[in-house]
Amino acid sequence: MRHFCIWLGKFVLLALCLIQLCWAQDTLLVNKQQFTLDDFVTFGGKTIKQVKVGWESYGKLNEDKSNVILITHFFSGNSHAAGKYSQDDAKPGYWDSIIGPDKAIDTNHYFVISVDSLVNLGVHDPHVITTGPASINPETGKPYGLTFPVVTIRDFVNVQKAVLESLGISKLHAVMGASMGSMQALEWATAYPDWVARMISVIGVGQADAWTTLTLEQWAMPIRLDKHWNHGDYYQRQIPVDGLTASLMMITQQAMHPDYINAANPQHWPLEAAPLNDINQSHQVVNWLKNAAQARANIMDANHLLYLVRANQLFIAGHHDKLEEAMKRVKAKSLLLPSHNDLLLMPYMAKQVHQALLAAGKSSQYAEINGPMGHLNGVVGIAQHSSTIAAFLAAKDSL
Missing domain, CATH: 1.20.5 (Single alpha-helices involved in coiled-coils or other helix-helix interfaces)
Structure with a gap:
């Protein structure tokens, strides 16, 4: 024995x-790769010189370049959608569960590409390449700060389009993104309808309504109130880390659901000794969220967060007409996947897009993502719709 x-x-x-x-x-x-534009004209008509963004890809581009799927990332994300930079990486890209060989977005068949946004929040992440307020203005030799032009979701899309065109790509098999990425995906379908055969909007929205605009403004307020913010001119001074941390705490909480936060903090008790005996002490759950935010703040920039907030506040698909009119320009088949318990971009916002597409006589499918994490179900729970996504991508082109 x-x-x-x-x-x-x-x-x-x-x-x-x-x-x-x-x-x-x-x-x-x-591998992260870099793309440079000598001059980029924003939707608002301003010129930015020497725009640099990072991008990465998975799979191989076929001969006629017809197998391209563009992944557009969320607010605090970047182009690292799948895979690892090395075998030793602690975790893969955020949608690795659906992107890769024999997965829903099968890299045996598709060439998948993603691009770091302008004003990317993780500007100090060594794996992010972006241009924004923290970048050096080539005309002054100093960081842009708040002299950097306001940018929009359309600008993010136009930079992606320039990257694709540099690779000889002129059509997308599909574009797919979550949260802020859903805005970019829908903008692609409305601004460049002849490019897009399929559009997948995850935890998405067609426009920033009044409620969403106010929510986003709350994210910006702690930074503007930080004594070290100095109207955005802090790059040679003390950085406004307290304001940035407070903003990230708010963003993280709103992206989750009470069920998840309560389950993740079973030791929480209202009458904890530390806050009971000292007004300067906090509950365990507050420290939990603050510590997580502080860790992320190290690679992020406060001004970049403000610019991302404004880009999201300015969003309406098509950047011109009412949402209903913009949906009439869409030629792509559409799939909308909101989270059933999302408290940030609530399901009614995706339903609004779905109904507008149907009213315009377009092809649109709708299904909800289940899970305990609220808005973040669209990132961590996306694999539950693997078969839905795979079937949608395999369907015959509408163009």
Whole structure:
């Protein structure tokens, strides 16, 4: 019996090693690449010189360049949608569960590409390449600060279009994005309808309504109130880290659902000793959220957050007509996947787009993502709709 146990132990160990080896071989390894535009004219008519953005891709571009799927990222995200930069990375890109060989977005068939946005929040992340207020203005040799032009979701799309055109791409098999990425996906379908055969909007919205605009303004307020913000001119001074941390705390909480936060903090008790005995002390759950926000603040920039807020506040699909009129220009088949318990971009916002598309005689599907995390279901729970996404991508072109 002893010899059998030793043999079994060795067998299990060998099996685990083989499994780990297979996982390592299946890991999608990616590289960040850089794209530069000498001059970029914004939707508002301002010129930005030497625009630089990062991009990464998965899979291979086919001969006629017809297998392209563009992934547009969310507010605090970047172009790292799948895979790892090295085998040692702690975790892969945010949608690795659906992007890769034999997954819903199958990189055996599709060339998947994603681009860092202008004014990307993670400007100090070594894997992010972006141009924004923290960048050096080539005309002054100093950071732009608030002299950087206001940018819009259309500008994010136009930079992506320039990247694609540099690769000889002139049509998208599909465009798909979550949250702020959903805005970009829908903007693609309305601004450049002849490019887009399929559009997938995850935890999405067609316009920033009054409620959403006020919510976004709350994200900006702590930064503007930080004593070190100095009207955006802080790059050679003390940075407004307290304001940025407070903003990130608010964003993170609103992107979650009470069920998740309560479950993640089972030790919470209203009458905790520290806050009971000292007004300067906080509850455990407050420290939990603050510590997470502080860790993220290290790679982010306060002014970039303000510019992202404004881009989202200015959003309406098409950047011109009413939403209903903009949907008439869409030629793509559309799939809308809101989160059932989203408290940030609530399901009614996706339903508004879906109904406007149907009213315009367009092809639109609607299904909800379930899970405990609210808005973040669209990131961590997307795999539950793998079959829906795969079937949608495989459907015949509408163009």
